[in-house]
Amino acid sequence: MSAPRTPEQCARAILAILVLHFGLRPNEVLPRRNFKTIWPQRGYRPKDFKAGLQFAAESGWLELLPGGESYRLTKCGFTDG
DSSP states (O other), rough: OOOOOOHHHHHHHHHHIIIIOOOOOTTTTEGGGGGHHHHTTTTTOHHHHHHHHHHHTTSSSEEEEOOOOOOEOOHHHHHHH
């Protein structure tokens, strides 16, 4: 069993998936459903996603769009993440 991941580690993993896997650029949007397969394939749990998403939003790296089913990558998230 691996050591627990911090919310920041999970947030950075989310950003890496957005940028490196899906090729998002600042201000582009990705639906949440795109994470359903890739997130667990990388060894993360649903609670890791929730903690990482909250950290990323509070850090200004992502914007949670109305309805909570899509995320917008910010410029800060693209450069800092």
